[in-house]
Amino acid sequence: MMRKMVIVLMAALFVCVGSVSEAAEIDHRTWTVVHVSYEVQKGDTLDSIAQKYIQKNTYGVRDINEFREGIREINNWLMTRELKPGDIIRINYWEKVTN
Numbered sequence: 001m002m003r004k005m006v007i008v009l010m011a012a013l014f015v016c017v018g019s020v021s022e023a024a025e026i027d028h029r030t031w032t033v034v035h036v037s038y039e040v041q042k043g044d045t046l047d048s049i050a051q052k053y054i055q056k057n058t059y060g061v062r063d064i065n066e067f068r069e070g071i072r073e074i075n076n077w078l079m080t081r082e083l084k085p086g087d088i089i090r091i092n093y094w095e096k097v098t099n
Contacts, residue, residue: 031059034095040087046071046078049089059094067093 034056038049050068057067072078075089083089 030097031094032097034093036091037088038091040083040085040089042085044083044085046083049083049091053091053093056095057093058096 036053038053040049046068047064050064050071053071054062054064054067071089071091074092078089
């Protein structure tokens with residue numbers, strides 16, 4: 001009896017995992033990550049740049065602190081010095097794909 005219950009629960013788990021995986025694939029196809037380069041202008045700060053680009057992120061609400069730190073992570077030289085005009089930084093955000 002216990003063995004049958006375990007088998008039934010395992011089968012249900014595999015069906016649920018398959019459904020979640022399929023839903024994630026469908027969702028992934030409706031969103032794309034955008035990679036941009038931005039040339040820092042006089043007066044820019046990492047916060048002002050993050051504020052500008054977080055508005056382009058249409059994959060749901062993101063925390064500004066997390067978004068700013070994401071920019072810092074992909075531009076790891078920002079860990080050791082501040083921005084200056086002329087620097088080129090990489091920025092990534094998610095955007096809904098429109099057909």
